[in-house]
Amino acid sequence: xxxxxxxxxxxxxxxxxxxxxxxxxxxxxxxxxxxxxxxxxxxxxxxxxxxxxxxxxxxxxxxxxxxxxxxxxxxxxxxxxxxxxxxxxxxxxxxxxxxxxxxxxxxxxxxxxxxxxxxxxxxxxxxxxxxxxxxxxxxxxxxxxxxxxxxxxxxxxxxxxxxxxxxxxxxxxxxxxxxxxxxxxxxxxxxxxxxxxxxxxxxxxxxxxxxxxxxxxxxxxxxxxxxxxxxxxxxxxxxxxxxxxxxxxxxxxxxxxxxxxxxxxxxxxxxxxxxxxxxxxxx
Amino acid sequence: xxxxxxxxxxxxxxxxxxxxxxxxxxxxxxxxxxxxxxxxxxxxxxxxxxxxxxxxxxxxxxxxxxxxxxxxxxxxxxxxxxxxxxxxxxxxxxxxxxxxxxxxxxxxxxxxxxxxxxxxxxxxxxxxxxxxxxxxxxxxxxxxxxxxxxxxxxxxxxxxxxxxxxxxxxxxxxxxxxxxxxxxxxxxxxxxxxxxxxxxxxxxxxxxxxxxxxxxxxxxxxxxxxxxxxxxxxxxxxxxxxxxxxxxxxxxxxxxxxxxxxxxxxxxxxxxxxxxxxxxxxxxxxxxxxxxxxxxxxxxxxxxxx
Numbered sequence: 161x162x163x164x165x166x167x168x169x170x171x172x173x174x175x176x177x178x179x180x181x182x183x184x185x186x187x188x189x190x191x192x193x194x195x196x197x198x199x200x201x202x203x204x205x206x207x208x209x210x211x212x213x214x215x216x217x218x219x220x221x222x223x224x225x226x227x228x229x230x231x232x233x234x235x236x237x238x239x240x241x242x243x244x245x246x247x248x249x250x251x252x253x254x255x256x257x258x259x260x261x262x263x264x265x266x267x268x269x270x271x272x273x274x275x276x277x278x279x280x281x282x283x284x285x286x287x288x289x290x291x292x293x294x295x296x297x298x299x300x301x302x303x304x305x306x307x308x309x310x311x312x313x314x315x316x317x318x319x320x321x322x323x324x325x326x327x328x329x330x331x332x333x334x335x336x337x338x339x340x341x342x343x344x345x346x347x348x349x350x351x352x353x354x355x356x357x358x359x360x361x362x363x364x365x366x367x368x369x370x371x372x373x374x375x376x377x378x379x380x381x382x383x384x385x386x387x388x389x390x391x392x393x394x395x396x397x398x399x400x401x402x403x404x405x406x407x408x409x410x411x412x413x414x415x416x417x418x419x420x421x422x423x424x425x426x427x428x429x430x431x432x433x434x435x436x437x438x439x440x441x442x443x
Numbered sequence: 444x445x446x447x448x449x450x451x452x453x454x455x456x457x458x459x460x461x462x463x464x465x466x467x468x469x470x471x472x473x474x475x476x477x478x479x480x481x482x483x484x485x486x487x488x489x490x491x492x493x494x495x496x497x498x499x500x501x502x503x504x505x506x507x508x509x510x511x512x513x514x515x516x517x518x519x520x521x522x523x524x525x526x527x528x529x530x531x532x533x534x535x536x537x538x539x540x541x542x543x544x545x546x547x548x549x550x551x552x553x554x555x556x557x558x559x560x561x562x563x564x565x566x567x568x569x570x571x572x573x574x575x576x577x578x579x580x581x582x583x584x585x586x587x588x589x590x591x592x593x594x595x596x597x598x599x600x601x602x603x604x605x606x607x608x609x610x611x612x613x614x615x616x617x618x619x620x621x622x623x624x625x626x627x628x629x630x631x632x633x634x635x636x637x638x639x640x641x642x643x644x645x646x647x648x649x650x651x652x653x654x655x656x657x658x659x660x661x662x663x664x665x666x667x668x669x670x671x672x673x674x675x676x677x678x679x680x681x682x683x684x685x686x687x688x689x690x691x692x693x694x695x696x697x698x699x700x701x702x703x704x705x706x707x708x709x710x711x712x713x714x715x716x717x718x719x720x721x722x723x724x725x726x727x728x729x730x731x732x733x734x735x736x737x738x739x740x741x742x743x744x745x746x747x748x749x
Contacts, residue, residue, distance in 0.1 A: 181538075437631050
């Protein structure tokens with residue numbers, strides 16, 4: 161075997177392995193998009209084709225008009241918007257206070273917040289959460305979900321913002337303090353405006369989390385289906401029983417629910433990947 | 444106000460800043476305590492009650508726990524299923540590591556592979572469950588179509604209709620979901636290993652597999668430990684994928700702990716609401732999760748190579 165060939169075989173093997181992995185990673189998404197464009201005649205005539213004869217938007221129109229997807233999309237949009245906007249404020253404020261603030265008990269409170277990572281019980285605490293929201297009359301709409309997501313301090317978001325604000329030079333605060341700026345004022349007019357990369361990261365992470373959220377919006381809209389966001393609405397179609405007609409609608413609904421996420425990801429994939437890793441590892 | 448005054452800094456400016464810091468944090472602190480710790484207290488309180496969410500609860504002592512340990516076979520089956528599904532990390536972690544090592548080689552086009560392999564991570568886990576259940580559906584499912592086209596099967600397989608094949612589909616869906624993020628964690632770890640170390644190793648004739656196990660792996664062990672812990676605990680909390688695909692079917696045989704308990708809390712899928720009993724099961728599961736974490740932290744200490 162020539163030396164050149166010996167050098168290229170491992171490289172070719174790497175490309176082949178990664179190539180197969182990419183096909184597997186992308187296939188379910190590709191399939192969903194393709195199948196959502198199949199007309200019902202096409203499904204019957206060519207059940208063995210994955211790619212439709214002709215991509216039609218009938219299923220989308222049907223999902224949009226008849227299966228309430230217009231409402232679901234709107235619910236998703238407004239829920240995500242308020243969660244993103246709200247958490248940008250609460251995460252940066254919390255990060256700022258925990259990094260720059262000086263008050264007694266700060267370390268203890270911080271330890272209490274961190275330790276919540278180890279006592280998080282996933283979906284086991286959903287019921288009590290709803291009961292607490294009920295006390296405030298917030299248990300029957302997405303407003304409750306928004307309040308919880310914005311104010312319940314997401315630990316990884318807190319880590320990211322505390323870490324970022326820690327890298328900002330302290331001379332900025334000092335000079336502002338000499339000019340008579342208060343702690344709050346320094347945040348509003350200096351720290352927050354120069355934290356644009358942080359705001360972008362938190363915004364994207366929260367968009368992903370809120371747009372994709374299933375359990376919390378599910379339990380807050382059990383009594384009122386018209387308030388469901390997209391993910392809950394689509395999955396609900398399935399739990400109501402699979403029939404031939406709602407099969408296509410379900411696929412179109414799935415496509416509607418993943419499309420915005422994929423577009424945002426393609427545009428900002430660097431922020432996504434960096435943000436998700438920094439939050440989990442440094443945290 | 445004594446909490447906010449400090450003897451070392453008596454000047455009013457400092458006191459004002461302290462008060463502002465506390466006030467700025469207060470809304471989040473209240474939200475945090477209310478929605479993180481109060482639910483746990485709630486569960487601890489009701490685990491000794493018989494309570495259906497409507498009528499006043501009745502104190503029943505340890506009855507709920509007796510029922511879990513002596514009469515509720517379905518709970519233990521759900522626990523077993525959870526462990527079986529957790530077994531997916533045997534596939535997931537090595538795959539993620541393999542992809543990371545490949546991507547780290549800096550060959551042409553790696554940015555494309557990295558982004559593509561990461562893509563599944565951004566899709567809602569519930570939607571992943573839904574997509575996989577559509578793909579593996581017995582009638583009209585694309586997997587059966589492909590296998591039939593390839594001549595591998597003659598009639599459609601009912602993947603989700605039998606316990607073990609359904610668990611396998613769930614396992615695949617879960618690996619598909621999480622390989623990308625673990626890959627990126629490992630890739631980040633690999634990039635933090637100093638290049639000189641490899642150069643020295645090359646001088647000593649240490650390459651390939653030997654280099655990976657002797658140099659790379661020991662260097663990234665701290666991150667590896669963390670990623671593995673996250674994967675183990677995360678896989679035991681599997682919920683959305685199951686709820687959105689099999690929903691415990693056939694006949695509750697693919698139920699996992701989280702979905703099983705969820706249904707008792709909310710009366711979901713025609714189950715009767717039993718808040719007290721669900722709380723008791725939550726306590727048992729919380730203790731298990733805590734024990735597993737502790738054992739892991741103890742056991743994985745041996746993973747550090749000096």
